[in-house]
Amino acid sequence: MSELIxxxxxxxxxxxxxxxxxxxxxxxxxxxxLPYAIRTVAFEDRATNHLARQPFGQVPFLNDGDVKLxxxxxxxxxxxxxxxxxxxxxxxxxxxxxxxxxxxxxxxEMASVPWSLxxxxxxxxxxxxxxxxxxxxxxxxxxxxxxxxxxxxxxxSFSIADILMTDALRLVDRFDGLADYPACRAYVAHATxxxxxxxxxxxxxxxxxxxx
Ligand SMILES: N[C@@H](CCC(=O)N[C@@H](CS)C(=O)NCC(=O)O)C(=O)O
Numbered sequence: 608m609s610e611l612i613x614x615x616x617x618x619x620x621x622x623x624x625x626x627x628x629x630x631x632x633x634x635x636x637x638x639x640x641l642p643y644a645i646r647t648v649a650f651e652d653r654a655t656n657h658l659a660r661q662p663f664g665q666v667p668f669l670n671d672g673d674v675k676l677x678x679x680x681x682x683x684x685x686x687x688x689x690x691x692x693x694x695x696x697x698x699x700x701x702x703x704x705x706x707x708x709x710x711x712x713x714x715x716e717m718a719s720v721p722w723s724l725x726x727x728x729x730x731x732x733x734x735x736x737x738x739x740x741x742x743x744x745x746x747x748x749x750x751x752x753x754x755x756x757x758x759x760x761x762x763x764s765f766s767i768a769d770i771l772m773t774d775a776l777r778l779v780d781r782f783d784g785l786a787d788y789p790a791c792r793a794y795v796a797h798a799t800x801x802x803x804x805x806x807x808x809x810x811x812x813x814x815x816x817x818x819x
Contacts, residue, residue, distance in 0.1 A: 609672030
């Protein structure tokens with residue numbers, strides 16, 4: 608088996624630490640017991656210094672021998688093919704995992720990222736944006752609440768869909784946006800209490816702290 612290499616930045620400011628998306632890949636590898644190495648590109652000049660590997664100049668990206676992937680969702684699906692701890696092997700379980708993987712990215716994260724940027728930057732004087740994104744995120748959370756109240760994980764057993772859904776929701780939790788959604792909040796707390804998440808999180812925090 609070729610060595611998995613997860614690429615991230617060599618350093619980031621304190622704000623995004625613990626949330627840089629290599630977390631998702633680290634977490635998946637920890638869950639599956641897949642060995643991996645971390646390599647970095649420079650934070651300085653990040654807009655242009657790795658466009659050949661990630662066309663938007665972002666992280667993470669993943670190497671697995673000849674397979675070279677960007678987009679955290681695509682990287683997780685690749686990792687999930689290696690372990691049934693990341694995706695069930697029956698056709699229904701696999702289809703449902705892919706469905707919720709895309710939902711986390713395209714229906715939740717699409718709303719939660721701009722929402723969180725307004726929270727992060729505070730009062731920008733913009734009145735339309737915060738109101739619009741509050742409404743969008745709250746609509747999505749209202750629909751997620753009964754889904755997450757129904758079972759422990761999105762698809763029977765824990766899967767990459769839970770990694771992505773948790774990561775999208777914990778960004779909302781960071782700015783206290785889950786206060787009115789107890790099932791969403793409990794789900795995030797339950798998922799982030801997993802030893803694999805804790806290890807991935809501690810490793811990312813240590814990685815960036817070492818570069819200070
Ligand atoms: N859709 C991409 C988003 C990647 C992304 O937003 N990466 C951030 C770090 S978490 C980044 O590289 N930001 C630097 C930038 O955009 O210049 C994915 O899921 O991989």
